Amino acid sequence: MKRCPTCNAKHSGKRICHRCKTDLGQLFDIKAMAAAHTAKANAAYKVDNFSRMFYHARRSYSLCQTPESIKIFACAALLNKKFDLAFFLSNVIRNEDKITSPTMHHSFRPSLPDLKAQKS
Numbered sequence: 582m583k584r585c586p587t588c589n590a591k592h593s594g595k596r597i598c599h600r601c602k603t604d605l606g607q608l609f610d611i612k613a614m615a616a617a618h619t620a621k622a623n624a625a626y627k628v629d630n631f632s633r634m635f636y637h638a639r640r641s642y643s644l645c646q647t648p649e650s651i652k653i654f655a656c657a658a659l660l661n662k663k664f665d666l667a668f669f670l671s672n673v674i675r676n677e678d679k680i681t682s683p684t685m686h687h688s689f690r691p692s693l694p695d696l697k698a699q700k701s
């Protein structure tokens with residue numbers, strides 16, 4: 582992060598923006614957590630634990646989407662035979678700017694319960 586997402590001031594490296602006083606620390610923490618999950622996904626891959634790899638890759642992707650986290654999540658999806666998701670992520674990699682909300686994709690979101698059916 583080179584600029585404050587609130588006021589666009591140059592970032593000084595501190596957790597509080599010097600201009601608008603936005604607390605940027607939580608953003609740093611989220612990035613650090615995402616990096617930790619990426620590292621755990623890589624470690625799980627090295628010991629052929631693909632379900633664990635998938636868990637950590639998904640956590641990393643949901644916290645902070647980087648080209649690396651998208652690719653690792655796509656590989657984890659393939660290794661876990663989640664081909665719809667892998668295909669979707671391959672499109673995210675190819676057209677990152679065209680897809681505005683990949684986390685809303687239907688293939689890996691749980692379907693919502695039918696509230697009308699539950700009323701009776």
Ligand SMILES: [Zn+2]
Nearest residue numbers: 585588598601
């Ligand atoms: Zn600011």
